[in-house]
Amino acid sequence: MQLDVFTLVPHSFAWLTEQRPVAAVLGGELELRLLNYRDHTPLNSGQVDDDPYGGGAGMLLRVDVVASALDAVYGGVPGHRVVALTPQGRQLTQAVVEELAAEERLTLLAARFEGFDERVLIHLASDAISIGPYVLSGGELPAMVLVDAIARLQPGALSEGSAERETFSPGLDGGVEYPHYTRPLEFRGWRVPDVLVSGDHGRIEEWRREESKARSAR
Ligand SMILES: C[S@@+](CC[C@H](N)C(=O)[O-])C[C@H]1O[C@@H](n2cnc3c(N)ncnc32)[C@H](O)[C@@H]1O
Numbered sequence: 001m002q003l004d005v006f007t008l009v010p011h012s013f014a015w016l017t018e019q020r021p022v023a024a025v026l027g028g029e030l031e032l033r034l035l036n037y038r039d040h041t042p043l044n045s046g047q048v049d050d051d052p053y054g055g056g057a058g059m060l061l062r063v064d065v066v067a068s069a070l071d072a073v074y075g076g077v078p079g080h081r082v083v084a085l086t087p088q089g090r091q092l093t094q095a096v097v098e099e100l101a102a103e104e105r106l107t108l109l110a111a112r113f114e115g116f117d118e119r120v121l122i123h124l125a126s127d128a129i130s131i132g133p134y135v136l137s138g139g140e141l142p143a144m145v146l147v148d149a150i151a152r153l154q155p156g157a158l159s160e161g162s163a164e165r166e167t168f169s170p171g172l173d174g175g176v177e178y179p180h181y182t183r184p185l186e187f188r189g190w191r192v193p194d195v196l197v198s199g200d201h202g203r204i205e206e207w208r209r210e211e212s213k214a215r216s217a218r
Pocket of ligand 1: 109112115134
């Protein structure tokens with residue numbers, strides 16, 4: 001998959017790209033390009049933003065700046081999906097992540113300030129996605145959330161089987177995962193459920209299914 005992120009802060013992605021699972025698939029199943037609007041702005045002195053018409057607080061990411069960046073990289077508005085990150089967009093869920101991860105090419109647009117000139121959303125983006133009903137200062141964290149969620153669905157990102165029965169997966173009927181425990185067996189009187197150390201795999205499986213169902217119904 002080719003995933004392009006347009007941002008004003010490409011270096012903010014450094015941490016994410018050094019960590020698994022993103023690092024494990026970069027250059028293989030996932031080609032990630034971090035593109036700076038400022039490198040393609042048609043305006044002087046690297047300007048990318050401007051005052052809103054009609055007045056009001058804050059600055060907006062200009063439509064000509066975003067269009068120039070798309071022109072420079074794709075020769076126009078690309079034929080593939082272009083996702084603008086905005087708190088006003090469609091809410092991100094695992095189903096939406098899976099839908100986007102199935103694309104061969106995907107572009108993410110991150111804004112800062114007061115957001116995008118509305119014409120970016122109308123004419124340049126095909127989708128608008130929100131990572132949740134709250135407002136962040138920029139689209140970089142939302143873009144990183146999407147990059148991470150998409151990366152872990154790529155072949156080879158996770159160890160064998162670990163995505164098959166995790167929260168929201170078909171392996172758990174879309175429900176949440178059962179609880180996990182590791183050593184020590186007992187800590188401050190808090191004991192691991194006996195069934196997990198019983199060695200009876202049938203009972204363990206049944207217990208996990210029931211726990212998952214109970215948690216999903218909450
Ligand atoms: C301060 S926000 C702009 C908020 C905008 N003025 C509003 O009231 O809807 C700046 C940018 O951060 C990003 N952003 C903030 N919260 C987000 C969220 N929940 N989901 C996706 N992107 C978000 C978007 O790219 C947005 O344009």
